[in-house]
Amino acid sequence: MxxxxxxxxxxxxxxxxxxxxxxxxxxxxxxxxxxxxxxxxxxxxxxxxxxxxxxxxxxxxxxxxxxxxxxxxxxxxxxxxxxFAPDGYIVTDATGKIREANRAAAKLLNVPQQFLVGKPLINYVPSEQRQAFRIQLQKLDRLQQLEEWELTFCPRQGIAFDAAVTVSSMYDASGNLKGWRWLIRDITARKQAEAAIRAVQLQNLQLQEAAKLRAHFLAIMSHELRSPLNAIVGFSQLLLRQTQSALPQTQENMVSRILNSGKHLLVLIEDILDFSKVEAGKLTLKLEPLNVVDLVIATTEEMHCLAEQKHLKLQRSFAIKSSIISNDSVRLRQILLNLLSNAIKFTEVGKVEVRVWELGSDRIAIAVEDTGIGIAPEDLQSIFQPFRQGNQTLTRQHGGTGLGLAITDSLVKMMGGKISVESKVEQGSTFYVELPRRVREQQ
CATH class of the missing domain: 1.20.5 (Single alpha-helices involved in coiled-coils or other helix-helix interfaces)
Known part of the structure; x- marks a missing residue:
């Protein structure tokens, strides 16, 4: 009532x-x-x-x-x-004079709260932005609310800062504009982070462009170098076969050195060409059924002479019931040659052994073990990176591009497999390759 x-x-x-x-x-x-x-x-x-x-x-x-x-x-x-809001809150009348301000706003503008009241907010906007500020206020009467308006504020006796401003209009009972509410957030750190991100993105684009140019250059130069080298190797072989009995021993030795150096240089160029294809995404697999046991035997036979030169035992063992797999025979042979050549290169005494066994019904494993100089623990993380070798001082004695293991790692991943290594200094290394029996096209 x-x-x-x-x-x-x-x-x-x-x-x-x-x-x-x-x-x-x-x-x-x-x-x-x-x-x-x-x-x-x-x-x-x-x-x-x-x-x-x-x-x-x-x-x-x-x-x-x-x-x-x-x-x-x-x-x-x-x-x-x-x-106590973390952002600055200000209430102004319809002329833009401050009626209320919280502590954060006073701190941002470096003016005590009681002295902010009655001051026009435009006083804290840089003079070159004030005309745009007035125009935006006129638009606010129609927009009623404006979000994420980026403004620069100049605190009293302070450094200007970038702010994201959200403004909403206030009306009386008759619908007449009586003022605005302002939320002011300092975004200086965000702007700096955005600038840093843009700089990094620009740098990344430049690096990507440089990588493309490098890959293109390597591909062109590899082809350009390989053509004359093929001629040098071919004519050296022909010269040795046709004139072996007519040439003096010293000249025959010179031709043999030319042939061996040409072959070695061809191997290096092949590595660079393969790596450039991998980087450009142009390397593809030609899948076919093959006998992995026969492939391992044939590959080890090719490397047998190199092992004999260093008086190393080259052994192989198999624990596999079905030796038929689906893979690229050329690229799988390349993986084996890279691992075997490294094992022989860095082993002075002992043996190199290749083992093949089954991992269930759908995967196989290949291990190449040596008794060589081994790899330091700090180098194991970077051993598969391009242009990196385990011990730069030791490996310089043996030459190489530093691309063999990087190419091997890429090929194994293309086949849907994985490669790992176990090693101890002066106790040898073992490289493990795990592959599916049937490599799929999309891999």
Whole structure:
């Protein structure tokens, strides 16, 4: 019950009391007694109704007190959120003068809160941006809200900073603009990070372009170098066969050196050409059924003479029931040759052994083990990286491009396999290659 209804009940009670008074004045003694009894009953009923109304008003007052307390709590919560927010909050009137500002805003603009009130916000915008600032404020009357507006602010006696500003319009009950709410966030660190990222992206693009140019250059130069070398190797072989009995021993030795050096240089160029194909993504596998045991035997026979020159034992062992697999025979042979040549190159005493075994029904494993100089633990992480060799001082004695293991690693991955190494210095190394029996085209 509201106050108006309660007041009406009180007025009704007054009127009933006045009517009772008039009736008793004009009535006889007998009528007065009856009229008094009737009027007292009516007054009792009216007082009960007033008591009920009083209880309702008391309950409503309690509800209002509770609501007022909740409103005060929410108001204080809003003030705390406004005051202690990490970003700057400012409230301006329709002319752009500051009416409220929280602590973060005062810190950003380097002005105490009490001195910010009444100052135009445009005072803290650089002079060259003020015209654009005024134009944007005029647009705000139509937009009602603007998010992530990037502005530069100049604090008092401070360094200018970049800010992301979100502005929303405030209106009175009649719909007239009465001001704006401003959220100001310092994005200097973000802008610096974005600039750094752009610089890194630009650098990456430049590196990618340089890598493409390098790969293209390597491919062209490898072809250009290989053509005359093929001629040198071919004519050297022909010269040795046709004139072996006619040439003096010294000249024959010279031709043999030319032939061996040409072959060695061809191997290096082949490595560079293969690596450039891998980098350019142009290396493909020609899959066919092949006998892995026969392939290992033929490859080790090719390397047998090199092992004999260093008095090394070249051994092989097989633990495989079905030796037929699907792979690229040329590239699988290249993997074996790279691992075997490295093993022989870095082994002075002992043996080199090739082992082949099955891993379940769908995978095989190949290991090349040697008793050579081994690889230091700190070099194991980079052994498969291009142009890197385990011990640069030792390997310079043996030559090479440093691409053999990088090419081997790429070929194994193309086949859907994986390669790993175990090694101890002066105790030898073992390279493990795990491959699927049937290499798929998409790999």
């Amino acid at each position: 509201d106050a108006r209804l309660f007041n009406q009940k009180i007025q009704t009670t007054y009127k009933q009391a006045a009517l009772l008074y008039k009736r008793t004045k004009v009535a006889s003694s007998e009528q007065r007694e009856e009229l008094l009894e009737q009027s007292l009953e009516e007054l009792r009923i009216t007082l009960e109704e007033l008591h009920v109304a009083e209880e309702e008003i008391l309950a409503q007052n309690e509800e209002l007190a509770i609501a007022r307390s909740q409103v005060e709590i929410e108001r204080q919560r809003y003030l705390d959120l406004f005051e």
